[in-house]
Amino acid sequence: xxxxxxxxxxxxxxxxxxxxxxxxxxxxxxxxxxxxxxxxxxxxxxxxxxxxxxxxxxxxxxxxxxxxxxxxxxxxxxxxxxxxxxxxxxxxxxxxxxxxxxxxxxxxxxxxxxxxxxxxxxxxxxxxxxxxxxxxxxxxxxxxxxxxxxxxxxxxxxxxxxxxxxxxx
Numbered sequence: 001x002x003x004x005x006x007x008x009x010x011x012x013x014x015x016x017x018x019x020x021x022x023x024x025x026x027x028x029x030x031x032x033x034x035x036x037x038x039x040x041x042x043x044x045x046x047x048x049x050x051x052x053x054x055x056x057x058x059x060x061x062x063x064x065x066x067x068x069x070x071x072x073x074x075x076x077x078x079x080x081x082x083x084x085x086x087x088x089x090x091x092x093x094x095x096x097x098x099x100x101x102x103x104x105x106x107x108x109x110x111x112x113x114x115x116x117x118x119x120x121x122x123x124x125x126x127x128x129x130x131x132x133x134x135x136x137x138x139x140x141x142x143x144x145x146x147x148x149x150x151x152x153x154x155x156x157x158x159x160x161x162x163x164x165x166x167x168x169x
Contacts, residue, residue: 076124084109088151091132092166095120100161108167118142118162125155125164 075096079089084104092109097120101112113121122144129136129146134153138145142157153166 076128079104079109079111082111088148088166091134092153092164093124093128093132094164095124097121107169108165110166111164112161115157115160115162118157121162121164122155122157 076093079092086104086106097113097117099111099113103110125144133148134146136146144155146153151166151168155164
């Protein structure tokens with residue numbers, strides 16, 4: 001037993017992991033920082049969604065044309081084109097942007113990107129959502145709420161990122 005303890009002690013300090021643990025480590029780990037940032041984005045989306053819904057003095061809700069859904073033209077791509085597999089990924093379109101965080105689950109789709117791209121994303125969503133079967137229920141600079149019969153979506157711009165969530169709860 002003593003031999004084994006000595007072998008462990010002889011491992012050079014440079015070979016030991018320092019400070020960087022997996023995404024589920026304790027305080028100060030990468031997972032802790034990412035978790036806090038993600039929690040801040042979610043709280044921001046929910047707060048702004050609530051604020052824009054109650055303070056909306058913008059346009060009346062928009063509905064799709066009765067003739068059916070249009071297909072946007074490139075350079076916009078659907079979330080399905082970006083690798084999302086769950087519904088309604090084929091009915092959410094974004095311009096050519098880099099995503100910094102994604103989640104693709106049966107009950108929720110999430111896309112997050114850098115604030116430098118927020119204006120293009122917001123313009124694209126405002127233009128394409130109604131033609132793809134969504135109703136925009138709240139519209140303010142830096143925030144949108146939209147829905148269809150089954151899904152609810154929110155888009156919000158923060159100081160460093162924009163976030164898009166679509167859920168069906």
